[in-house]
Amino acid sequence: MSEQHIHTTDEHAHDEHAGLSKSKIWQVFFILLGITVVEFIIALVILPKGMIPRTAGNIAYILLTLLKAYYIVAFFMHLKFEKTGLKLSMGLAFIFIIYFITLMLIEGGYLHVHQTLHS
Amino acid sequence: MMWFFLLSDAFTFSSLLVYYGAQRFSKTTWPNPDLVFQSIPGVVDSGAPLVFVGIMTFILIMSSVTMVLAVEAGHRRAKSQVIGWMIATIIGGFMFLGCQALEWTHLHHEGFWWGSIPDAEKLQEFFTGPVSNVAAQQFANLFFTITGFHGFHVFSGVIINIIILCMTINGTFEKRGHYLMVEKVGLYWHFVDLVWVFVFTFFYLV
Numbered sequence: 001m002s003e004q005h006i007h008t009t010d011e012h013a014h015d016e017h018a019g020l021s022k023s024k025i026w027q028v029f030f031i032l033l034g035i036t037v038v039e040f041i042i043a044l045v046i047l048p049k050g051m052i053p054r055t056a057g058n059i060a061y062i063l064l065t066l067l068k069a070y071y072i073v074a075f076f077m078h079l080k081f082e083k084t085g086l087k088l089s090m091g092l093a094f095i096f097i098i099y100f101i102t103l104m105l106i107e108g109g110y111l112h113v114h115q116t117l118h119s
Numbered sequence: 120m121m122w123f124f125l126l127s128d129a130f131t132f133s134s135l136l137v138y139y140g141a142q143r144f145s146k147t148t149w150p151n152p153d154l155v156f157q158s159i160p161g162v163v164d165s166g167a168p169l170v171f172v173g174i175m176t177f178i179l180i181m182s183s184v185t186m187v188l189a190v191e192a193g194h195r196r197a198k199s200q201v202i203g204w205m206i207a208t209i210i211g212g213f214m215f216l217g218c219q220a221l222e223w224t225h226l227h228h229e230g231f232w233w234g235s236i237p238d239a240e241k242l243q244e245f246f247t248g249p250v251s252n253v254a255a256q257q258f259a260n261l262f263f264t265i266t267g268f269h270g271f272h273v274f275s276g277v278i279i280n281i282i283i284l285c286m287t288i289n290g291t292f293e294k295r296g297h298y299l300m301v302e303k304v305g306l307y308w309h310f311v312d313l314v315w316v317f318v319f320t321f322f323y324l325v
Contacts, residue, residue, distance in 0.1 A: 020191060029184045036176055043153070043169055043324055058325050065320040069313055076187050076309045078302075086122060093126055097133045104137045108144030115145065 020075060028075045035068050121303045125310045128272075132314050135268065136321060139261045148248040150258045152323050155245050160221040172323050175218045176315065179273075182211025183312040190305045193298025198287065201301060205284040208308065212277035219270050223263070231259040262322060269318055272311045279304050 020028075039061060047057050074080035079087060143149055157168040189204035230237030236255045243250055283304050292298045 020187060022188070022191060025184060025187050025191065029180065032180050033177075036173070036180070039320075039324060040169060040173060061320050061324045065316055068316050072183070072309055072313045072316065076183055076312075077306055090122065090126065093129070097129065101133065101137050101140065104141045105144050108141035111141070111145035112147065116147065 020078070024075070028071055031071055032068055035064050039064055121306045125306065128310065129314075132265075132268070132317070135261075135265050136317060139265065139321065142257045142261065146251060146254040146257070148246060148251045149254050150245040151247045152325075154247070155226075155258075156222075156323060158225060160225045169323060171218070171222065172319065175215055175222075176319055178211055178215045178218065179312050179315050182208050182215070183309055185211060186305045186308045190298075190302050193292070193301040196293070196298065198290070198293055201287050201292075201298060202284065205280060205287060205301075209277055209280050209284065212273055212280065216270060216273055216277070219266065219273075223266075226259075226262070231255075231262070233260055233263055235259070265318060266322070269311070269314055272314065276304075276308050276311050279307065 042057055042060055046052060047054065052060075073090075079090060153168040156172060157166060158164050159167050159171045159174075185204045185207040189201050189208060192200035192204055226232075230241060234256075236242060236252065236259055237245075239250070239252075242252070242255055245255070283301060286292060286300070287298075292300060
């Protein structure tokens with residue numbers, strides 16, 4: 001009886017503009033919190049003890065950040081449930097941004113080499 | 120429409136962060152974030168790296184969750200619940216802004232500001248490698264510009280949230296028959312949270 005009741009309210013929440021259910025929201029929240037905690041463990045425990053090299057730590061940070069960004073955009077911002085066209089245009093723009101960032105970092109690296117050579 | 124505004128905003132933020140990254144890559148040395156940010160204003164002065172910013176991150180993620188819950192309540196047209204979650208979101212926004220004000224004041228007291236850095240003796244404390252005045256200056260300028268621009272977004276987000284809260288209380292959405300406006304403002308608020316995730320990584324962790 002009570003199970004049936006839960007089912008109907010759940011279905012009501014999902015009509016037309018399919019929203020996130022409350023349990024899903026909290027699930028995403030705990031994933032985000034968990035990722036942040038992992039980042040803290042890397043920063044406060046693993047790196048000071050020198051278990052992994054600094055570069056590996058940075059790569060881990062960036063991957064975890066991108067994962068967090070995915071969860072925020074896909075679930076909180078609801079992009080995962082939007083039309084394919086919108087998903088594509090946002091995804092494409094994001095790829096261009098990453099490409100630009102890579103280019104500028106390489107450029108910065110050359111600037112560094114250049115400046116050390118000439119000083 | 121909100122998506123396209125957010126996309127253009129994402130370009131602005133990424134250009135700022137790209138400049139930050141390029142600067143950092145072009146310098147041999149950079150202030151160590153674990154040494155610069157190691158105080159909890161008003162509690163301990165040093166020895167607690169990342170704790171304060173961890174609290175700020177938690178507040179912002181939490182307010183993002185209350186915002187989704189407001190949107191979810193909007194789908195069910197539960198007016199009083201929307202009001203409750205919106206108030207929680209606004210409080211979270213103000214708490215974040217307060218924390219940021221404390222953080223800025225702390226750094227300003229240490230001597231960092233747009234165009235000014237601490238003296239050589241004090242600067243030594245913030246570097247693990249060789250000290251560079253140019254790197255410290257770039258760090259200070261970029262830190263205040265980027266967190267300032269983000270803080271400005273949080274501030275405008277709070278203002279918009281307050282407007283939406285008033286409209287909800289007045290029953291505007293009730294009459295309109297849907298709470299789509301709450302959803303759109305929610306998008307903006309999550310975007311602010313998203314930007315913070317990146318700022319947090321590149322300023323405090325890497």
